[in-house]
Amino acid sequence: MMRHLKRSDEGVTLIEMVVVIAILSGVLAMVVTVIIAAQKNVNGNSARLDQIQQGKVAMESMSKTLRTAVRPSQLNATCTGCDQAAFLQGNARSVQFYANINNPANILGPSRVSYTVDNSGVLTETLQAPNAHAATDYNYQYCTPGPGCTVTSRVLARGVSLNQTMFTYYDASNNTFSTLPLASADLPRVDSIDIIVNISSSAQVSATTFTQRVTLPNADAVQQTAVPTP
Secondary structure, three states, X not given: OOOOOOHHHOOOOHHHHHHHHHHHHXXXXXHHHHHHHXXXXXXXXXXXXXXXXXXXXXXXXXXXXXXXXOOHHHHOOOOOOOOOOOXXXXXXXXXXXXXXOOOHHHOOOOEEEEEEXXXXXXXEEEEEOOOOOOOOOOOOOOOOOEXXXXXXXXXXXXXXXXXXXXXXXXXXXXXXXXXXXXXXXXXXXXXXXXXXXXXXXXXXXOOEEEEEEXXXXXXXXXXXXXXXXX
C-alpha cells in the first residue's frame, strides 16, 4: 500500500536551495561592501588627519622661526664681519636665514636655520648655532657641517608636493621677487614671505594645502630706519 508523504516530509528542492543561496550571497556581498567602504572611510579619515597634523606642525614651526629672522649686524653694531642680510639663500623649495632663537641676552648669537624639501617630498628643518665664543666677541662664526660640527635636524612633514612653490618672497612694497634663487642684492630686501605647504601623504585622500603670509618684524625695522627723514 503506497503511503502519501506529508508536505513537511518532502524536504527542500534544488531550486529552493539555489534561491536561498543566491539570496544569502547577495546579502553577504552587501555586508562585505559596507564593511570595506567603512574601512576605507576610516583609513581615509586617518590619512586626512595625518596630513592636517603634519601641515599644522610644519606651518607653525616655519612661521614662528621665520619671524625671528635677523641680520647678525642688528644684534650688535660692533660685529664688523657680520652679514648684512638676514637671508643666506632663498629658493622655491628651500630657504636659509639667521634666526634670533636660543639666544638669551644675546650671549650666543643668531642660529642658522634652513627649511628644505628634498626630491622625495620630505620637509626638513636644520638648525646650527654659532661656534662658542667670548662674551664680547660678536663676530659670529659657524663650523662646516660634518664630524665635530653640531647641526640638529628634524623632519616636519612628508609627502610635500614638488610641483608647488613653497616660498614666495616680497619686498617692503609688496612686490614679488620673480627670479629664484634670490640674488645676493635681493636677499637684504626680503620683507615678507608666503608659505604654501601642499601635503599628499596618501593616495586615499586629496592633498591638504596650508597657506600663510609671514611678516618679518626685524626686516621691517631695518627698512624703516633706512628711509630718510623728510
